[in-house]
Amino acid sequence: xxxxxxxxxxxxxxxxxxxxxxxxxxxxxxxxxxxxxxxxxxxxxxxxxxxxxxxxxxxxxxxxxxxxxxxxxxxxxxxxxxxxxxxxxxxxxxxxxxxxxxxxxxxxxxxxxxxxxxxxxxxxxxxxxxxxxxxxxxxxxxxxxxxxxxxxxxxxxxxxxxx
Numbered sequence: 001x002x003x004x005x006x007x008x009x010x011x012x013x014x015x016x017x018x019x020x021x022x023x024x025x026x027x028x029x030x031x032x033x034x035x036x037x038x039x040x041x042x043x044x045x046x047x048x049x050x051x052x053x054x055x056x057x058x059x060x061x062x063x064x065x066x067x068x069x070x071x072x073x074x075x076x077x078x079x080x081x082x083x084x085x086x087x088x089x090x091x092x093x094x095x096x097x098x099x100x101x102x103x104x105x106x107x108x109x110x111x112x113x114x115x116x117x118x119x120x121x122x123x124x125x126x127x128x129x130x131x132x133x134x135x136x137x138x139x140x141x142x143x144x145x146x147x148x149x150x151x152x153x154x155x156x157x158x159x160x161x162x163x
Contacts (some may be wrong), residue, residue, distance in 0.1 A: 014049050027135075031156075032068050040095065048095070053093065055090070060065045060084050061080035061084050062081060063080060063081045063154065063155065064078035064081065067113065067117060069135070072134070072135035074117040075141075081155060082109070084155060085159055086102065086103065088160070092159065092162075092163055110139075111139045111140060111143040112143045113140075114135075114137045114143065118133050118134070118136060118137070118141070118142070121134040122134055126144060127145050127147070
């Protein structure tokens with residue numbers, strides 16, 4: 001697989017790319033609202049430090065993808081993996097002074113998983129995947145067309161690249 005600079009990606013880098021795609025899609029399609037368990041005054045140094053230690057440095061989790069490219073099974077990712085990414089996103093929102101109330105939508109998460117499967121199965125990133133792609137699904141293509149894509153990062157670390 002080639003990255004956006006034209007160099008060849010290792011299999012580890014390709015996996016990170018796919019994971020980044022999964023996360024980017026999930027972040028874009030967030031639709032149901034939930035709340036971060038706290039607010040912070042970014043002007044208060046001690047409160048900001050404590051907020052950083054509690055939310056930004058919260059434990060990460062393994063992706064534990066349950067899918068299978070050979071059978072076009074999009075599978076799922078571990079809920080704790082998704083929650084860690086969502087916590088990072090809501091951390092940034094709180095620090096920016098906007099509501100930290102973003103939550104996941106099961107419907108959109110499933111669509112994003114299918115988009116990520118298509119990207120993985122075809123070893124290409126596209127906002128407009130063709131119907132000829134292996135594991136093509138219309139709802140996955142719709143998710144790809146409306147997602148922000150991150151190369152080379154996944155999970156909560158991909159959220160850092162949006163800032």
